[in-house]
Every structure is written in C-alpha cells, then in structure tokens.
Amino acid sequence: MFQPWPSDALYSVGKKFLSSVDLGTDEERDVIERFLPFSFEAVNKATTDYKKKERRNVYTTPKSYLELIKLYKILLEDSRSDASSAISRLDNGLTTLRETSESVAQLEHDLKGMLEDAAAKKEKAEQIAETVSKEKAIAEVETANAQIEKEQVAKIAEEVGKKQRDTESDLAKAEPAVEAAMSALDTLDQKDLSSCKGMLKPPPKLDEVFAATMVLLAGIMPSVIITKSGKVKDASWDAAKKQLMGNIKEYMVYLKDIKTHVDDGSINQNNFKEVRQYIEQDYFNVETIKAKNTAAAGLCSFVLNIVTYYDIVTTVEPKRQALAEANQQLSAANEKLTTVMANVAALEEKLSRLTTELNEANSSKKEAMDAVAAGERKLNLAQRLTTALSSENQRWAENVITLRKNEKLLREMCFWRVLSYRMWVLLPSPSVST
Numbered sequence: 001m002f003q004p005w006p007s008d009a010l011y012s013v014g015k016k017f018l019s020s021v022d023l024g025t026d027e028e029r030d031v032i033e034r035f036l037p038f039s040f041e042a043v044n045k046a047t048t049d050y051k052k053k054e055r056r057n058v059y060t061t062p063k064s065y066l067e068l069i070k071l072y073k074i075l076l077e078d079s080r081s082d083a084s085s086a087i088s089r090l091d092n093g094l095t096t097l098r099e100t101s102e103s104v105a106q107l108e109h110d111l112k113g114m115l116e117d118a119a120a121k122k123e124k125a126e127q128i129a130e131t132v133s134k135e136k137a138i139a140e141v142e143t144a145n146a147q148i149e150k151e152q153v154a155k156i157a158e159e160v161g162k163k164q165r166d167t168e169s170d171l172a173k174a175e176p177a178v179e180a181a182m183s184a185l186d187t188l189d190q191k192d193l194s195s196c197k198g199m200l201k202p203p204p205k206l207d208e209v210f211a212a213t214m215v216l217l218a219g220i221m222p223s224v225i226i227t228k229s230g231k232v233k234d235a236s237w238d239a240a241k242k243q244l245m246g247n248i249k250e251y252m253v254y255l256k257d258i259k260t261h262v263d264d265g266s267i268n269q270n271n272f273k274e275v276r277q278y279i280e281q282d283y284f285n286v287e288t289i290k291a292k293n294t295a296a297a298g299l300c301s302f303v304l305n306i307v308t309y310y311d312i313v314t315t316v317e318p319k320r321q322a323l324a325e326a327n328q329q330l331s332a333a334n335e336k337l338t339t340v341m342a343n344v345a346a347l348e349e350k351l352s353r354l355t356t357e358l359n360e361a362n363s364s365k366k367e368a369m370d371a372v373a374a375g376e377r378k379l380n381l382a383q384r385l386t387t388a389l390s391s392e393n394q395r396w397a398e399n400v401i402t403l404r405k406n407e408k409l410l411r412e413m414c415f416w417r418v419l420s421y422r423m424w425v426l427l428p429s430p431s432v433s434t
Contacts, residue, residue, distance in 0.1 A: 004044065004060075005062055005065070007037045007041065010036065010037030010040055010041075010065060011033065011034065011036070011037045013062075013065065013066070013069075014033055014036035014037060014065075014069055015033045017066070017069045017070075017073070018032070018033060018036075018069065018073070021073055021076065021077075023411055024411065028411070032411060036065075036068075036069065039068075040060065040064075040065050040068065043060055044060050047060065068418060071418050072414060072418045075414045075417060075418055076410060076411065076414040079410045079413070079414050080410055083403055083406065083410065086399075086403055087400055087403045087404065090396045090399055090400045090403070091400060093392075093396055094393065094396055094397060094400070097386070097392075097393045097396075100382060100385060100386055101386055103382060104379065104382045104383060104386055107375060107378060107379045107382060108379065110375065111372065111375045111376065111379055114368065114371050114372045114375055115372055117368055118365065118368035118369050118371075118372050121361065121364050121365040121368045122365050122368075122369075124361050124365075125358065125361035125362050125364075125365045128354060128357055128358045128361050129358055131354055132351065132354045132355060132358050135347065135350060135351050135354055136351055138347060139344065139347040139348060139351050142340065142343055142344050142347055143344055145340060146337070146340045146341055146344050149333070149336060149337045149340050150337060152333060153330065153333045153334060153337050156326065156329055156330045156333050157330055159326055160323065160326040160327055160330050163319060163322055163323045163326055164323060166319060167316055167319045167320055167323050170312055170315060170316040170319065177305045177306075177308040177309040177312065180301065180305040181259070181301070181302045181305035181306040181309060182256065182259070185252060185255055185256060185298065185302050187298045187301075188252065188295055188298045188299070189294075189295065190248050190249065190252070192293075192294055192295035193245060193248045193251070193295050194245070194248060195295070196210075196241075196245065196293060196295055196296065197241050197245040197248070199237075201237070202237055202293075203292040203293065204292075205281075205283050205284075205288075205289070205292070206289070206292050206293055206296050207236070207237040207240065208278050208281070208284070209278075209284070209289055209296045209299050209300050209303070210237070210240040210244060210245075210296070210299065211232075211235040211236075211240060211278065212275050212278040212279065212284075212299075212300075212303045213244065213255065213299055213302075213303060214232050214235050214239070214240055214243065214244060215232050215235065215271055215274045215275045215278070216255075216258055216271050216272075216275055216303065216306065217244070217254055217255070217258070217271075218230060218231065218232050218268060218270075218271050218274075219267070219268045219271070220254055220257060220258065220261060220267065221243075221244075221250075221251070221254040223243045223244070223246060223247070223250075224243050224244070225239075225243060229270075230268045230270055230271075231270065231274060232274070255302060258306055259306065259309065262306070262309065262310050262313055263313070265317075267310075269314075272307060272310050272311075275303065275307060276307075278303075279303060279304055279307060284300065284303075284304070285300065285304075286300050286301045286304070
C-alpha cells in the first residue's frame with residue numbers, strides 16, 4: 001500500500017512546480033494551485049468507488065500527481081503556443097490587408113494625379129502639334145516664295161548677263177573706231193596744217209573736211225562761232241582758217257576732247273547730225289582726200305571714225321541704261337531674296353525647335369500614359385485582391401477575437417483535459433480488461 005500525501009503537501013508541491021507558469025492574476029493562480037490537490041484527492045475517492053463497483057484496485061501515487069502537473073504544464077504551453085501562432089498569423093494577415101487597402105487608396109490618389117499630369121501633357125503636346133502644323137504651313141509658303149524669288153533672280157541675272165555681253169560687245173566695236181580716230185590725229189603734223197592755213201583757195205572739197213571738224217567742235221572750241229541754236233554760223237574756208245587754225249595746237253587738243261564729250265554726253269547731238277551732210281558725200285574718204293592733202297586726210301579719218309564711235313556709243317547708251325536698270329533690279333531682287341531666305345531660315349530654325357519640343361512632349365506624354373496604364377493595371381489587381389479578401393478580413397478579425405477570448409480560458413481547458421485524460425487512464429470502462 002502507498003501512503004497518500006497530505007493535502008498541504010500536495011498543495012506545496014503543486015505550487016512549487018507551477019511557480020514558473022503564467023497562471024494569470026494571483027487570485028486565478030491561487031484557485032488553480034488549490035484545485036490541484038482537490039482534483040487529485042477526488043481521483044483517489046473515485047478509485048475507491050471504482051473498487052466497490054468493479055472489484056478492481058486502482059492506485060495513485062505521488063508520481064502520478066507529479067505527472068499530472070507535468071502534463072498540464074506541457075499541454076498549457078503547447079496550447080498557448082498554438083493560439084499565439086494562430087493569432088499572430090491572423091494579425092499579420094489583417095495587417096497586410098490594411099496595408100493593401102491603404103496602398104489601394106494611395107494608388108487611387110497617385111493615379112488621379114498621374115491622370116491629371118497625363119492630360120496636361122497631352123494638351124501641351126496637342127498645342128505644340130497645332131503650332132508646328134501652322135508654322136510648317138507658313139514655312140512651306142515662304143519656302144515656295146523663296147524658290148520663286150530664286151527663279152526670278154536667276155532670270156534677271158541671265159538677262160543682266162546678256163545685256164552686259166551685248167553692251168561690252170558693242171563697246172568693243174567702238175574701241176577700234178576711237179583708236180583709229182586718235183591715231184589719225186596723231187599722224188597730223190602741225191607744219192602740214194600750217195601749210196593749209198596759208199592756202200588762199202584750197203583744192204576742191206578740202207575746205208569741207210575742215211568745215212566738218214568745225215561742225216563737230218561747235219560748243220566745244222570757244223573760237224568756233226555758233227548761232228543761238230548751237231549751229232556753226234560760218235563754215236567757210238576763211239572762217240575755218242581763222243577759227244580753227246588760228247591756234248593749231250589748241251585746235252588739236254579740242255579735237256581730242258571730242259571723245260571725252262561723247263563719253264560724258266556733254267556734246268551737242270546736232271553736231272553729229274550736221275556733220276553727216278559732209279561725210280555722206282562720195283568724196284569724203286581718206287583715199288580721195290589724201291590725194292589732195294595729207295593733213296586733211298588725217299582730219300578726214302578722224303571725222304569718219306569719231307562719228308562711227310559716236311554712233312556706236314549712242315547705240316550702246318540705251319543698252320547701258322537698260323543694263324544699269326537691270327543691275328539695280330537684280331540688286332533689289334537679291335536684297336529681297338536675302339530677306340526672304342533669312343525669313344525662311346528663321347522659320348526653319350523655329351520649326352526645328354518646335355519639332356524638338358513636340359518630340360519631347362510626345363515622349364513625355366507617352367511616358368505619362370504608360371505610367372497611367374501601369375498604375376491602372378496595378379490598381380485593378382489590388383482592388384480585385386482587396387475585394388476577394390474583404391470577407392476574409394471580417395472572418396479573420398472575428399477569429400482573432402475568439403482566439404483571444406479562448407486564450408484566457410486555456411488554463412481551465414487544459415486542466416480539464418489533463419484531468420479527464422488521467423481519469424480515463426486510471427479508471428477504464430468495465431469493458432476494458434486489466
């Protein structure tokens with residue numbers, strides 16, 4: 001026979017072995033510590049009843065009591081651990097759901113901002129595109145105008161070149177005539193002219209050569225007397241000797257000056273009209289006059305060549321004027337073309353800058369729209385997740401509350417489970433053989 005422990009001993013042993021276990025408040029701890037010996041004694045009493053009914057002996061020992069305490073501690077610790085893990089797992093899930101809901105709200109807020117930003121960038125890109133379209137149309141018109149101006153300038157330049165060549169060609173024809181005229185004067189000998197001055201009556205037609213020079217010198221050589229209309233007053237031989245050959249050296253100088261007056265346009269055009277009545281005569285040629293007098297032949301050559309020079313120059317003069325006007329027109333056209341081309345260059349530069357801005361705006365718009373699309377996909381997934389888990393959120397919250405309530409009852413529940421187990425082990429049903 002085992003000697004039973006006194007109730008105080010059972011209480012002291014149970015209190016010692018449960019001292020490290022969290023049993024709640026001091027009052028709750030005291031209840032459990034006192035219930036341990038009570039439960040052990042109740043089992044012992046049950047064994048006595050069991051022996052009377054079943055006629056079988058069942059023994060409890062101090063070791064059984066210690067095993068009861070140990071089993072209670074293990075079961076309580078495991079139950080608390082399982083409950084804590086379940087609560088922690090559900091809390092983490094609830095925290096994740098709250099964070100997801102907050103993330104969804106933030107995504108909605110951010111997406112709203114991104115939509116506004118994308119709309120602004122789209123509007124900006126459309127405005128720039130409209131501006132680029134207008135500027136491009138203007139640039140195309142101005143470029144077309146510039147092309148027209150180029151063609152006009154090229155046409156004018158071609159005309160100017162042609163007139164330039166024609167004028168130079170005509171002037172080139174005049175050069176031999178003036179050279180021949182000047183050469184004819186250079187061949188004159190003052191002694192020969194002086195000999196003519198001593199003639200009382202010159203050979204036939206010789207006087208008309210001098211008269212022709214007198215007509216050309218009208219208004220140029222002061223000694224040649226002219227009428228109010230500018231014509232030679234007296235072209236007789238005596239007048240020629242007095243007015244022309246009175247100073248032969250001066251006479252030669254004024255003859256050479258005729259070219260200068262022709263070139264600057266200061267000579268009277270009537271001089272060349274009047275001289276034609278002489279040079280159109282059959283005898284008025286160098287060979288015929290030379291047979292009469294060498295000096296007069298030189299004057300004849302001068303008159304013929306200076307008239308030819310005059311005729312060429314007067315023919316060329318309108319061409320010169322037309323050439324000058326054409327050059328002015330070309331200069332004005334070039335200035336206009338320069339202005340137009342500068343305007344085109346400025347427009348092209350502006351168009352290039354606007355095109356760059358448009359490309360940047362379109363790129364920025366695309367990035368914004370892509371960000372919006374990505375945000376919408378992310379938001380859609382998040383919303384689907386939160387919607388799918390919304391019922392779980394409520395159920396998990398209820399489970400946490402239940403688990404926390406049950407956690408407070410684990411001390412009692414575990415004790416009854418241990419006690420029930422011990423009763424089942426010690427007092428088997430009658431149908432179980434020993």
